[in-house]
Structure formats: structure tokens, C-alpha cells
Amino acid sequence: MDNSRKKSLNVLMLPWLAHGHANRYLELGKRLTQQLDNLSIHFCSTPIILESIRDNLHRLSTVTIPLSQPPPQTRINLIELHLPESAGLPPHLHTTKHLPSHLNPILSRAFAQSEETFAQILETVKPDLVIFDIFQPWAAKQAHQRNIPAVVYIGCTVAMSWYAHSYFSPGKEFPFSEISQTKDNRSEKKGSAGDEQNYRRIIETVILSLKLADFVITRSFREIESKYIDYFSTLLGKEVVPTGPLIPDIGSVSPGDYQEAEEVMHWLNQRQMRSVVFVSFGSECFMPYKEMEQLAHGLELSGACFIWVARFPKIKQKSEEGDCEETNEISAKALLHGLVERVGRERGLVVTSWAPQRKILVHPNLGTFLTHCGWSSVIEGMHAGIPLLALPMDWDQPMNAQLIVNLGVGVQISQRGLGNFTGKDVAASIKQILSSEIGDNVRKNAQDLGELIRTRKDDEIRILSDKILGLVSNVQAA
Structure with a gap:
């Protein structure tokens, strides 16, 4: 056996402070420890992130350690x-999670200001490798200063290849015409100098992270x-190694959510096969009231049954129109309540806290998944073999939405700039995907792709494990 597979190997992971990122990193960590027993x-991460990670670890041995103590030899600490x-x-x-958008810059600055604390953690843990996220190039810098290799772990490749292309080849057309991005397709679509400067700053941070990584x-x-x-790898001049879909086990529901999950699944069990629209925009995308109003109108017009998971920020702020978000949340909840009252609970179910998304997606009574196209949601929808209704935010x-359409596994709801859609647009797309020949073709494509994903082997994790072992060995031998 290769000696590198016998010697103990310590990997330090530092995801961005979003639960979607943290969960992706956790799943990668699980798969790597399954592949490499050393x-x-x-x-x-921050204590609040680790609370949810601890809940998700299930049967794995875990421990939270203070900075002053060396880590014990458990598989995931x-x-x-x-x-x-x-x-x-x-x-x-x-x-x-639950953070209003105006606090995101403050959180980013606070995270960057923790660089010295992270450096102390490196000195304590002395990892053989750091796996870091795209918004903290300082993590790679601190690792390299200690002769520790660092690799960056990203989500989707299609968008990252577009961003890299726009940075390295400004003014040139992206070589894949089915993918495009304009100011009208960003939340910063107003075009003000502040918005554009913030956009460029974030892109430059991401590119720096990619440049500093030993591979991606x-x-x-x-x-x-x-x-x-392949194109992304060419642009960066370094290897891009896929992990595979990394779909977590359907998992158990935490005790606090068990009753609500049972209620949702009981409601879904009583609907007809392939009749329900599942609407969810993840845990960190909050739809403005005016858009919720149009979405509610579209669901009502469609005549379809639906489960709508609606979430709101924990802290309120004033909108650009001067309205308080707390007032908007009260109005939104009244809107949702009124929607269910009009259509009847037999047709509509609204959840304002949590729903068992993985279980819903694989249920035979689900007809389509109306999603904001966050990458985790896209991958989970593909894995379930469910047709996707794309409403990117x-x-x-x-x-990601354009990729879905290009693969033939979904339909994009018409928007005239992000957030500029009508209830009629929503209803038309729901009817198309649930009861038209186009919808039938999309369903078949989605089912075929889902079957392919579910039956494929974990060859990528084996290849990635070998890449990690090779990188660490080469750095240590230099």
C-alpha cells in the first residue's frame, strides 16, 4: 500500500459563512473520510454555523475544541x-442565514478581520492541507506562509467559468452562447457606481482565491x-477536479422539526401523483413583497396544488422605498394566509420555517420544483429526477437556470430583468411543465438524468483523494 495512505493526514476546512456552503463542505469531508481511513x-467555522453542522453529523464522532488545545484524533472535529x-x-x-442583505458587507469584513485568529488555528492544528472558500483568499495566504498547500472548493462551474472569462478576457464573447450574464441579470442591475464597484470587488476577491489555490x-x-x-481549467491554468454530485443521505429530521415535517408529508401524501408544485428559495434568499405578490397570484392562476416554503430575515431594515421590512413581513404573511384561504388547504400549503426538502423532492406526488437555482437546490432537484421551474434571483x-434549460431538465419563468415577472408568467410556466408536451419532454429528461446520477459510482472522490495525497506528498517532499 502507498505509504501516503498509511500516514495520518489532517485537512482543515474553512467554508464561507453560509449554511449552503458549510453543508457542501461537510458532505465533502464525510466522503473523503470514507475514502481515506487515515x-x-x-x-x-463560527459557533452558530457549527450548531447546525453538529446536528448534521449524525453517527460520526465529533468534538468541539478550544483553540488552546490540540485536536484529538477523531475523524471530523x-x-x-x-x-x-x-x-x-x-x-x-x-x-x-436569516441575515438581511444590508448586513452582508459587515459580516464579510468581520470574517476577513478574523485572519489572525485563523492563523493561530493553523499553528495549533498544523494541517497537511487547507480547503478554503472563494471569499477568503487570506486563508490560502496564511496556509502558504506555513508551507501548507491550499485548494479552493467551489459549487457550480458554469458560472465560475463565466466570471473567470469576463475577468481574464474582458470584452470577448463567452465561447458558450447558451450562457450569458448582463447587468439586468444581477441584483446590482441599477448600475450605480456603488453597486458596480461592489460587484467588481467581489469578483476580484473570488479570482484571487482561484489564483492562490493549488488546484480547484x-x-x-x-x-x-x-x-x-475544461474551459475553466484552461482559463486558470490549473486543474479543476469534480467531486460528483455529493448528495447527502436523505437523513433524519431534528426533533424540533419532526412534527412539522410529518404534517407536510401527510399533506403531500393526500395529493394526486405529479400534481404538486414545490416552491422554495433556499435559506438565504428573501423575496421582496412585490415579487411574492406576483408569485402568489401565479400559483393561484395555475390551478395547481403547491407547497410554498417562505422565509424572512431575522433582523429588519428599511427598504429603498422607506418601508420597514417588519411591516413588509407582516404584509407578506397576510398575503400567504389570504392565498391559502382563497385556494383552500386542499390546494395550498405554506410553511414559514422549515420543510423536509429532500423527502419532498423524491415524493411521487410532486410535479415540479420551483427554485431560485441555488446550486445545492439544482443538484438536489436533478438527483431527484424532478422537472425544475427556474426563477433565479x-x-x-x-x-444555473440557463444550464437547466440547456440540459432540457427545466423551464425558466419569463423575467424582464431579475424580479420583474408577473403572475401570468408564473402560471403559464407551471401549466407548461405540468400539462404540455414540452413538459412531458422535460420530465423524461429530468428522470433520465436523475437515474444517471443515482446509479453512478463515486469515482470522482477516489480521484480527488489521490490528487490530495499527491499534492501533500509533493509539498512535504520539496
């Missing part, structure tokens, strides 16, 4: 990263993104 993962105190950003908001890991697979993976989501 590997220990040290999962580093949780290491707390405490951000500096910041006005208006208490510790329970050291995550993007992507949560993707060649059946859906082969040409984008921000950043990479419009390009």
Missing part, C-alpha cells in the same frame, strides 16, 4: 472561529458540466 477533517465584535452583528448573526475542487460532474470544467443563479 484522514481527519478539522471543520472550522469542529473548531470554533470567533469573529471580532462588530456593532449590529451579534454572534448569532455570524452566518448569512468543484461540486459537479462531467455529465452536466464537462465543457465548462441573484449572482450565479441566472446562469
Whole structure:
């Protein structure tokens, strides 16, 4: 056996402070420890993020350790990263979940200011490898200063290849015409100098992270993104290694959510096969009231049954029109209540906290998944073999939506700029995907892709494991 597979290997993971990112990193950590029995993962994040990670670890042995103590030899350890105190950003908001958009820059600055704390963690843990996220190039810098290799782990490749192309080849057309991005396809579509400067700053941070990485890991697979993976690798001049879809086990529901999950599934069990629209925009995308109004109108017009998971920020702010978000939330909840009252509970179910998304997606009574096209939602929908209704809201989501349409596994709801859609647009797309020949073709394509994903082997994780072992060995031998 290769000696590199016998010697203990310690990997430190530092995801961005979003639960979608953290869960993706956790699933990668699980798969790597299954592939390499000499590997220990040290999962580093804020205490509020680690609360949810601890709940998700199930049967794995875990421990939270203070910075002053060396990590014990467990397979996945949780290491707390405490951000500096910041006005208006208490510790329970050291995550993007339920965080209003105006606090995102404050959270980003606080995270960047934790660089020295992260450096102390590196000195304590002394990892053989750091796996870091796209918004913290300083993590790679600190690792390289200690002769520790660092690789960046991203989600979708199609959007990242577009962003890299726009940075390295400004003014040139993206070589894949089915994918496009304009100011009208970003939340910063107003075009003000502040918006554009913020957009460029974030892109430059991402590009710097990619430049500093020894190689790139992507949560993707060649059946859906082969040409984008290859082009992205060419642009960066370094290897891009896919992980495969990395779909977690359907999992158990935490005790606090069990009753609500049972109620949702009981409602779904009573509907007809392939008749229900599942509407969910993830845990960190909050739809403005005016858009919720149009979406509600569209669901009502469609005549379809639906489950709508609606979430709201924990802290309120004033909108650009001067309205308080708390007032908007009250209005939105009244809107949702009125919708269910009009259509009847037999047709509509609204959930304002949590729903068992994985279980819903694989239920035979589900007809389509109306999604904002966050990458985790896209992958989970593809894995379930369910037709997707794309209503992108921000950043990479419009390009993810274009990929869905190009693969033939979904339909995009018409928008005239992000957020500018009508109830009629929503209703037309729902009817198309549930009861038309186009919808039948999309369903077949989705089912075929889902079957392919579910039956494929985990070859990518084996290849990635070998790449990690090779990188660490080469650095240590140099």
C-alpha cells in the first residue's frame, strides 16, 4: 500500500459563512473520510454555523475544541472561529442565514478581520492541507506562509467559468452562447457606481482565491458540466477536479422539526401523483413583497396544488422605498394566509420555517420544483429526477437556470430583468411543465438524468483523494 495512505493526514476546512456552503463542505469531508481511513477533517467555522453542522453529523464522532488545545484524533472535529465584535452583528448573526442583505458587507469584513485568529488555528492544528472558500483568499495566504498547500472548493462551474472569462478576457464573447450574464441579470442591475464597484470587488476577491489555490475542487460532474470544467481549467491554468454530485443521505429530521415535517408529508401524501408544485428559495434568499405578490397570484392562476416554503430575515431594515421590512413581513404573511384561504388547504400549503426538502423532492406526488437555482437546490432537484421551474434571483443563479434549460431538465419563468415577472408568467410556466408536451419532454429528461446520477459510482472522490495525497506528498517532499 502507498505509504501516503498509511500516514495520518489532517485537512482543515474553512467554508464561507453560509449554511449552503458549510453543508457542501461537510458532505465533502464525510466522503473523503470514507475514502481515506487515515484522514481527519478539522471543520472550522463560527459557533452558530457549527450548531447546525453538529446536528448534521449524525453517527460520526465529533468534538468541539478550544483553540488552546490540540485536536484529538477523531475523524471530523469542529473548531470554533470567533469573529471580532462588530456593532449590529451579534454572534448569532455570524452566518448569512436569516441575515438581511444590508448586513452582508459587515459580516464579510468581520470574517476577513478574523485572519489572525485563523492563523493561530493553523499553528495549533498544523494541517497537511487547507480547503478554503472563494471569499477568503487570506486563508490560502496564511496556509502558504506555513508551507501548507491550499485548494479552493467551489459549487457550480458554469458560472465560475463565466466570471473567470469576463475577468481574464474582458470584452470577448463567452465561447458558450447558451450562457450569458448582463447587468439586468444581477441584483446590482441599477448600475450605480456603488453597486458596480461592489460587484467588481467581489469578483476580484473570488479570482484571487482561484489564483492562490493549488488546484480547484468543484461540486459537479462531467455529465452536466464537462465543457465548462475544461474551459475553466484552461482559463486558470490549473486543474479543476469534480467531486460528483455529493448528495447527502436523505437523513433524519431534528426533533424540533419532526412534527412539522410529518404534517407536510401527510399533506403531500393526500395529493394526486405529479400534481404538486414545490416552491422554495433556499435559506438565504428573501423575496421582496412585490415579487411574492406576483408569485402568489401565479400559483393561484395555475390551478395547481403547491407547497410554498417562505422565509424572512431575522433582523429588519428599511427598504429603498422607506418601508420597514417588519411591516413588509407582516404584509407578506397576510398575503400567504389570504392565498391559502382563497385556494383552500386542499390546494395550498405554506410553511414559514422549515420543510423536509429532500423527502419532498423524491415524493411521487410532486410535479415540479420551483427554485431560485441555488446550486445545492439544482443538484438536489436533478438527483431527484424532478422537472425544475427556474426563477433565479441573484449572482450565479441566472446562469444555473440557463444550464437547466440547456440540459432540457427545466423551464425558466419569463423575467424582464431579475424580479420583474408577473403572475401570468408564473402560471403559464407551471401549466407548461405540468400539462404540455414540452413538459412531458422535460420530465423524461429530468428522470433520465436523475437515474444517471443515482446509479453512478463515486469515482470522482477516489480521484480527488489521490490528487490530495499527491499534492501533500509533493509539498512535504520539496
